[in-house]
Amino acid sequence: MRERAICVEKLMTKDVKTCHTYDRLNVAAKLMWDHDCGCAPVEDEGGKVIGILTDRDICMAAYTQNRPLSEISVGEVITKVLYTCEPADTLEIAEEIMQAHQVRRLPVLGAGGELLGLLSLTDLARAVGIYPQVRGMGLNAEAIETTLAMVCRPRESSMQDEFLEGV
Numbered sequence: 001m002r003e004r005a006i007c008v009e010k011l012m013t014k015d016v017k018t019c020h021t022y023d024r025l026n027v028a029a030k031l032m033w034d035h036d037c038g039c040a041p042v043e044d045e046g047g048k049v050i051g052i053l054t055d056r057d058i059c060m061a062a063y064t065q066n067r068p069l070s071e072i073s074v075g076e077v078i079t080k081v082l083y084t085c086e087p088a089d090t091l092e093i094a095e096e097i098m099q100a101h102q103v104r105r106l107p108v109l110g111a112g113g114e115l116l117g118l119l120s121l122t123d124l125a126r127a128v129g130i131y132p133q134v135r136g137m138g139l140n141a142e143a144i145e146t147t148l149a150m151v152c153r154p155r156e157s158s159m160q161d162e163f164l165e166g167v
Contacts, residue, residue, distance in 0.1 A: 006139055008094050009087035011127050012108045012117035018043050021050070021075030025058050028074055032058075041107045041115055042078045049107050049115050051078035084109045087116055091139050094119055099150035121148060 019028045019040045028040055032055055042051040053074055061077040062069060083101045085094045087108055094106055098121065108117040124144050127134050134140075 005090040005092065006134060007087065008085050008089045008091065008106075008108055008119050009117070011091065011123045012087070012119045013123060014117045016041060016107075016115060016118045018049075018115065019053060019074050020044070021073060021078070023074045025061060025069035025072045025074060025077070028053055029055070029058050029069060038120075039105050039118075041118065042074055043115070047115075048113055049082065049084070049109065051080045051082055052105070052107065053078045054105075082107065085119060086110075091124065092143075095124070095143060095147045098147050102151050102153070102155065104151055121151065 017031050017035045017037060017040055019031060019042055021042060021044065031040055032038065039052055039054045041049045042053055044050050057077050057079060058069065061072050065072055083097055083103050083106060085097055085106045085108055087110070097106060098104065104122075105118055105120040107115055108119055110116050121144070124139060124147070128139055128141055128144060
């Protein structure tokens with residue numbers, strides 16, 4: 001008998017905090033701090049997700065722009081290339097997207113492009129640790145380990161890659 005796959009909707013975070021391009025980075029940073037999240041999807045005035053802002057984006061903007069966060073808009077620093085998934089997608093599909101594009105989080109969009117949730121690598125790891133029944137349903141520690149390794153790989157060749165080729 002074939003094992004049943006888990007869909008994204010079962011594990012995604014549904015109460016997702018968002019921000020807008022006109023918000024300032026200090027506001028976005030406070031949002032992330034207050035809600036213990038590492039990113040916020042960015043919506044346009046019509047509520048359509050147009051990008052994603054991570055805590056790393058905020059830190060790098062603070063470092064490279066040498067301006068107070070209150071002077072930098074979200075729109076200046078967001079990651080505008082957006083990789084998403086749908087609620088009915090399997091976790092395997094979501095992991096493939098994460099691996100291929102080296103992203104830790106995927107906004108989950110409905111048929112009309114509306115934000116329904118967010119699936120993170122953390123959601124996957126937490127599910128394996130908390131719900132033993134998900135093991136064998138397309139989600140296990142080895143699959144998450146592979147996804148994490150692919151997401152964290154250097155974008156360019158490194159000395160480590162050259163070393164491992166000889167192993």
